Amino acid sequence: MATTLVILGASGDLTKRLLMPALYRLHTLGLTRDLRIVGYAKESWSREYFERHIQKALQSFAPDYKPAQWNRFRRQLDYVGGELQADQLRALKDKLSPATLFYLALPPSLFGTAASALGEAGFAKAPRNGWRRLIVEKPFGTDLASAQALRQTMHAHWQEEQILRIDHFLGKETTQNLMVFRFANRFIEPIWNAQHIAQVQITYAETLGVEKRAAYYDKAGALRDMLQNHLMQLFSLTAMAPLAEWDPEVLRNHKVEVLRSTLPITPATVDGHAVRGQYRAGQMGRKKVPGYRSEPDIARGSSTETFAALRLEIDNWRWRGVPFYLRSGKRLATNYSEIAVQFREVPGALPKAVHAGNNWMIFRIRPTEQMDLLVTAKRPGLELAGRPVVLTAPYASPEDREFSAYEQLLTDAIGGDRTHFLRFDEVEWAWKLLTPVLEAWQSGTPDFYAAGSEGPASQQRLLDPGHAWRS
Numbered sequence: 232m233a234t235t236l237v238i239l240g241a242s243g244d245l246t247k248r249l250l251m252p253a254l255y256r257l258h259t260l261g262l263t264r265d266l267r268i269v270g271y272a273k274e275s276w277s278r279e280y281f282e283r284h285i286q287k288a289l290q291s292f293a294p295d296y297k298p299a300q301w302n303r304f305r306r307q308l309d310y311v312g313g314e315l316q317a318d319q320l321r322a323l324k325d326k327l328s329p330a331t332l333f334y335l336a337l338p339p340s341l342f343g344t345a346a347s348a349l350g351e352a353g354f355a356k357a358p359r360n361g362w363r364r365l366i367v368e369k370p371f372g373t374d375l376a377s378a379q380a381l382r383q384t385m386h387a388h389w390q391e392e393q394i395l396r397i398d399h400f401l402g403k404e405t406t407q408n409l410m411v412f413r414f415a416n417r418f419i420e421p422i423w424n425a426q427h428i429a430q431v432q433i434t435y436a437e438t439l440g441v442e443k444r445a446a447y448y449d450k451a452g453a454l455r456d457m458l459q460n461h462l463m464q465l466f467s468l469t470a471m472a473p474l475a476e477w478d479p480e481v482l483r484n485h486k487v488e489v490l491r492s493t494l495p496i497t498p499a500t501v502d503g504h505a506v507r508g509q510y511r512a513g514q515m516g517r518k519k520v521p522g523y524r525s526e527p528d529i530a531r532g533s534s535t536e537t538f539a540a541l542r543l544e545i546d547n548w549r550w551r552g553v554p555f556y557l558r559s560g561k562r563l564a565t566n567y568s569e570i571a572v573q574f575r576e577v578p579g580a581l582p583k584a585v586h587a588g589n590n591w592m593i594f595r596i597r598p599t600e601q602m603d604l605l606v607t608a609k610r611p612g613l614e615l616a617g618r619p620v621v622l623t624a625p626y627a628s629p630e631d632r633e634f635s636a637y638e639q640l641l642t643d644a645i646g647g648d649r650t651h652f653l654r655f656d657e658v659e660w661a662w663k664l665l666t667p668v669l670e671a672w673q674s675g676t677p678d679f680y681a682a683g684s685e686g687p688a689s690q691q692r693l694l695d696p697g698h699a700w701r702s
């Protein structure tokens with residue numbers, strides 16, 4: 232079916248670095264033949280100027296850029312200049328197909344304005360033979376109240392089913408593999424519970440500092456930037472119950488159920504459930520790096536956290552007694568992200584030398600996508616002794632064709648598959664759970680850690696006896 236994708240904010244960074252390279256790759260694979268892409272931004276560019284802008288972007292950001300392919304892709308492009316006002320947006324009217332998506336590639340402060348203006352222009356109403364969808368970038372609100380207000384603004388014109396909220400972690404191969412691995416293997420489900428699992432650690436650790444995102448980051452901090460959205464999504468996918476029906480609404484109900492069953496953090500319990508840190512100057516390998524407060528565009532006395540760790544507990548039959556530790560930080564010693572599940576000790580009598588530690592199942596997301604199962608096997612020799620062995624399964628084989636998160640999500644949005652998009656109640660519950668933490672962190676200062684370290688020492692207080700942070 233002929234479809235139009237209108238990108239609002241088409242002169243911006245997201246369009247240039249991620250959306251257009253993804254659309255170009257889908258085009259080269261023949262997956263978007265009937266798609267027309269209309270850029271919309273306040274610049275009064277001609278179509279030719281927009282094409283040149285996108286061509287330059289693809290030359291830098293599309294690894295498979297080829298002039299012949301570009302010449303075919305460019306025919307799909309169009310451009311309209313205008314402000315985010317209904318009367319100006321109406322200039323798009325003749326460019327739309329019965330099936331049209333609007334992508335808000337705009338600063339989050341403009342999501343409400345743009346959704347309203349599109350509605351007032353009459354674009355939210357689907358024609359009889361088609362549909363209208365609205366793709367919204369992250370973040371959705373900066374706290375519970377602003378997220379609820381934004382939802383209300385959007386719902387004045389758009390139905391919840393029309394809104395596709397992006398969390399690009401849900402477009403990642405390894406995130407989707409989590410569901411497949413959990414539910415398509417007979418041996419996993421019977422042991423995926425508190426009887427067999429001791430703890431879960433979900434980590435996104437970066438060696439990078441704030442780089443070019445200082446102005447945004449200093450207002451957001453690690454909790455809003457990484458935990459409220461991405462890590463909470465990994466948390467609910469790891470903990471949710473198996474689906475009775477493979478359906479986007481059932482899936483999202485199950486994810487919400489996890490959040491609803493998570494014990495609320497209260498002002499009195501924040502310290503036992505949340506730790507914040509901020510990096511000071513330190514050594515990253517051979518390089519000396521400045522502290523957060525000395526970075527360009529960061530307020531000198533800023534108390535924004537560059538590290539956040541949470542301890543979450545789910546009070547249901549499956550998970551009571553299993554702490555879920557979520558952690559993300561900048562300027563840490565290692566660049567990696569993973570979901571690591573530790574199993575309980577084995578019962579029964581075994582010679583001491585056989586014990587080589589508990590089993591771990593690790594879903595690695597960065598730097599490489601792979602699954603590791605840490606098991607104990609006999610150490611060769613005359614003695615009956617054990618040693619840890621890692622069974623590694625690389626996620627992809629050389630012959631596999633992998634897709635980026637934006638390639639996946641754009642394909643799903645065009646195809647109308649909501650599985651990997653956020654429903655409002657998921658966003659709302661994540662904000663509800665974290666609001667007491669955000670409120671508590673409005674005063675005081677984070678605990679400092681040296682750049683290049685494992686984060687603040689105070690994170691130890693979140694752990695149960697016998698548990699240790701992975702590194």
Ligand code: NDP
Nearest residue numbers: 240241242243244245246272273336337338339368369370
């Ligand atoms: P940009 O700051 O590059 O701006 C995006 C677009 O918004 C541009 O076209 C810009 O126009 C337009 N814009 C800015 N202010 C106004 C205004 N007052 N009225 C009308 N248009 C305006 O943002 P990004 O492209 O980086 O980000 C867009 C969205 O994508 C954000 O929600 C961000 O959180 C999300 N995102 C971005 C990523 C990235 O890597 N950039 C990654 C993941 C998500 P102009 O160019 O004229 O200023």
